[in-house]
Amino acid sequence: MQRRAQREERDQRAKRLSRVLVCAAAVPVMLVAAGCSSDSGSGESTDKAANAAASASASPSPTVEAAAYSKLPEPCKALSKKTLEDLVPESKSGKEGKSDDVSTRAGCSWDSLDNNGVKGSQFRWLNVSMLRFESDVTRGSGDKQAQEFYAKQVQESQAVEGAKGAKSEPVSGTGDQATAVRYDLKKKEGTFKQQTVVARVENVVVTVDYNGAGLAGDKTPSADDLMKDAKKAAKEAVKAVSEANGAGGKAGSAPSESASGSASKSPSKGASNEPSKGATDGPSKSASKESAAKS
Structure with missing residues (x-):
């Protein structure tokens, strides 16, 4: 009976340790996922800024018809x-x-x-x-x-x-x-x-x-x-x-x-x-x- 109790106690300890290890392993994964998500948002903002700048530079400047005559006679x-x-x-x-x-x-x-x-x-x-x-x-x-x-x-x-x-x-x-x-x-x-x-x-x-x-x-x-x-x-x-x-x-x-x-x-x-x-x-x-x- 005493040995059975000891085995059960060891099994319970092993299960608790296993759960701790699983949780510990999950933390870095979550951190990595969060880091990727953060980088993605920053890149998207940069892309939007670049697109806006390109759009502004591509917009036509004001123009006016060139004058026909460029000089006068004496x-x-x-x-x-x-x-x-x-x-x-x-x-x-x-x-x-x-x-x-x-x-x-x-x-x-x-x-x-x-x-x-x-x-x-x-x-x-x-x-x-x-x-x-x-x-x-x-x-x-x-x-x-x-x-x-x-x-x-x-x-x-x-x-x-x-x-x-x-x-x-x-x-x-x-x-x-x-x-x-x-x-x-x-x-x-x-x-x-x-x-x-x-x-x-x-x-x-x-x-x-x-x-x-x-x-x-x-x-x-x-x-x-x-x-x-x-x-x-x-x-x-x-x-x-x-x-x-x-x-x-x-x-x-x-x-x-x-x-x-x-x-x-x-x-x-x-x-x-x-x-x-x-x-x-x-x-x-x-x-x-x-x-x-x-x-």
């Missing part, structure tokens, strides 16, 4: 010798406007005084300015910016202080869109006939200012004749812009569908964005050639 050579002889016959040379960058802003002016002594004098002043717009993601395409500036330029040319009888009309066959504005400006020296033609070709705006007056009793020039000459000069200047960029056919094209029928901003002096004051100025103090050139 402003004092934008008009032919024949045209200059017709419009400003007494002018010896053009005066180039100041510009920080002639590829985006350029202009040239000429003045002419045909002095006939006691019989009076004929005064003419001609200015060609060109402004080119670069495409920019914040401001939009060069073409769009040029359209906006064109509209302002015509509007301002119709609102010059002291202008009398201002009229405007569309001009065909000159770039993508063009508008002519005319008015009279009376001064003590005489009545000045102002003609302004604003034209746009692609991302460039060309403004031609041309005025004339009969001084010291000479007859006032015909506004129709002056406007005809101004339109001719504008067409040549637009063509010069196109040719400078290797696109000679654009200058004489019909207005594009995108061309707005409304007009835009006032004449700019030389290569400036600001409205030209000299465009409507005749001789300020006398009919001499020197004072006319300064006006």
